[in-house]
Amino acid sequence: MIQLIDLYKEYKTKKGTVVGVDHVNLTIPKGQIFGIVGYSGAGKSSVLRCINLLEKPTSGQVLVDGVDLISLSKNELRLARQNIGMIFQHFYLISSKTVSENIAFALKAAGKSSSVITERVTELLQLVGLADKADQYPAQLSGGQKQRVGIARALANDPHVLLCDEPTSALDPKTTQSILALLGQINQSLGLTIVLITHEMEVVKDLCHGVAIMQDGRIIEEGAVYDIFANPIQPLTKEFIQTTLEFKLPQKLLDKLDPAGKVVKVLFRDEAAEKAIIADMLKASGIHANILHGKIEYIGEKPLGTFIMEVTGDAAGIDKALKYLESQSCGVEVVTHVN
Numbered sequence: 494m495i496q497l498i499d500l501y502k503e504y505k506t507k508k509g510t511v512v513g514v515d516h517v518n519l520t521i522p523k524g525q526i527f528g529i530v531g532y533s534g535a536g537k538s539s540v541l542r543c544i545n546l547l548e549k550p551t552s553g554q555v556l557v558d559g560v561d562l563i564s565l566s567k568n569e570l571r572l573a574r575q576n577i578g579m580i581f582q583h584f585y586l587i588s589s590k591t592v593s594e595n596i597a598f599a600l601k602a603a604g605k606s607s608s609v610i611t612e613r614v615t616e617l618l619q620l621v622g623l624a625d626k627a628d629q630y631p632a633q634l635s636g637g638q639k640q641r642v643g644i645a646r647a648l649a650n651d652p653h654v655l656l657c658d659e660p661t662s663a664l665d666p667k668t669t670q671s672i673l674a675l676l677g678q679i680n681q682s683l684g685l686t687i688v689l690i691t692h693e694m695e696v697v698k699d700l701c702h703g704v705a706i707m708q709d710g711r712i713i714e715e716g717a718v719y720d721i722f723a724n725p726i727q728p729l730t731k732e733f734i735q736t737t738l739e740f741k742l743p744q745k746l747l748d749k750l751d752p753a754g755k756v757v758k759v760l761f762r763d764e765a766a767e768k769a770i771i772a773d774m775l776k777a778s779g780i781h782a783n784i785l786h787g788k789i790e791y792i793g794e795k796p797l798g799t800f801i802m803e804v805t806g807d808a809a810g811i812d813k814a815l816k817y818l819e820s821q822s823c824g825v826e827v828v829t830h831v832n
C-alpha cells in the first residue's frame with residue numbers, strides 16, 4: 494500500500510517558488526493499478542517522483558507498505574528503493590549495452606551474484622516477450638520493445654511497486670495496447686501495485702482500478718475508475734472522460750435540431766445499461782427521442798452506456814422523461830455543446 498499524507502512539494506526557481514504538489518492525500522491499495530491523470534503541469538510527475546523520493550517532498554509523508562521513506566537513512570532508502578521499480582516515457586536505456594546488459598545493470602547495482610543475474614535476466618526476458626532480443630542494442634529495437642526492456646529492468650529486483658511515468662505516450666496505439674496488456678498481466682501474476690501517470694483517460698479506462706485527477710498540484714477528484722466514469726463531478730473530470738467518447742456529431746445534424754427540444758447526455762449505469770429504459774421512458778412521458786449517439790462499453794466487468802439524444806415534445810413531458818431516467822439511476826445532463 495502507498496500512502497501520501499499531506500504531501501507538499503515546492504521548487505525554488507530563479508523566478509520564484511513553484512508549487513508542484515499542493516497538500517495531496519492519497520491511499521493506493523496493495524495490488525491496484527492506479528492512474529493519475531491531469532494536463533501538463535498539473536503535478537503528476539512530481540507526485541510520482543515523490544513516491545520513490547526521486548524528488549524530496551518539502552513536507553508531508555510518503556509511506557510504502559507502512560514504511561515512512563523520508564525517515565530512512567541513505568542506506569535504508571537505497572534498499573527500500575529496490576522495492577519500487579520505475580519506467581519512463583522515453584525508456585532511458587543505456588545505448589552502449591545490450592538488452593541483457595541493461596536488465597543485468599539493475600541486478601548488479603543491487604549486488605546480485607553473476608549466476609543469479611544470468612538466471613534472472615533469462616526469466617525477465619521471457620516475462621516481457623523478448624527472449625530472442627537478448628543480444629541486441631536499444632537502437633535495434635522498436636519503441637514497444639524498448640519499453641519492454643524498461644519493464645524488465647524495473648522488475649529485476651522483485652519490487653512490490655511499479656511507478657510508470659507516461660509509459661505509452663511515445664508509442665503508437667497498437668503498441669500502446671500491447672504494453673498496457675503486459676502491465677495488466679504483470680499486475681495480475683505478480684500482485685504488483687502499479688501507479689501510472691497519463692494524460693490519456695483511455696489508458697485509465699482500459700487498465701486502472703482507481704484514478705485521481707490532478708489540477709494545479711491538487712487532487713480534485715478520485716475514486717474507482719467505474720465510479721468516476723459513471724458519475725463524474727468536476728468539470729475537468731468530465732472533460733477528460735469526454736475525450737474517450739470518440740464521437741463528433743455532424744454539423745448538418747446539429748443545424749437541424751429542434752430549438753424547442755433538448756439535447757441530453759444520459760449515462761446508463763450498472764444494470765440500467767442492459768435494460769430497455771429508453772422505450773419505457775418514451776411510454777411514460779409521451780415525448781419523442783432522437784438518438785444522436787450511443788454506445789455501451791464495459792469498464793472492468795461493469796457495463797456503462799452513454800447516449801446522446803434529442804428529446805422533443807411538451808416541456809412537462811420532457812421534464813417527466815428526464816425525471817424517469819434519474820429514478821432509474823441514470824446520470825442525466827442537458828448539454829448544449831455535445832462536441
Ligand SMILES: Nc1ncnc2c1ncn2[C@@H]1O[C@H](COP(=O)(O)OP(=O)(O)OP(=O)(O)O)[C@@H](O)[C@H]1O
Nearest residue numbers: 504506511512513531532533534535536537538539
Ligand atoms: N525541477 C523543477 N523545477 C522547477 N519547477 C518544476 C520542476 N519540476 C516540476 N516543476 C513545476 O511543478 C509543476 C508540476 O510539474 P509536473 O512535472 O509535476 O507536472 P506534470 O503534470 O507531470 O506535467 P507533464 O505532464 O508536463 O510532465 C509545474 O508548474 C512545473 O513547472
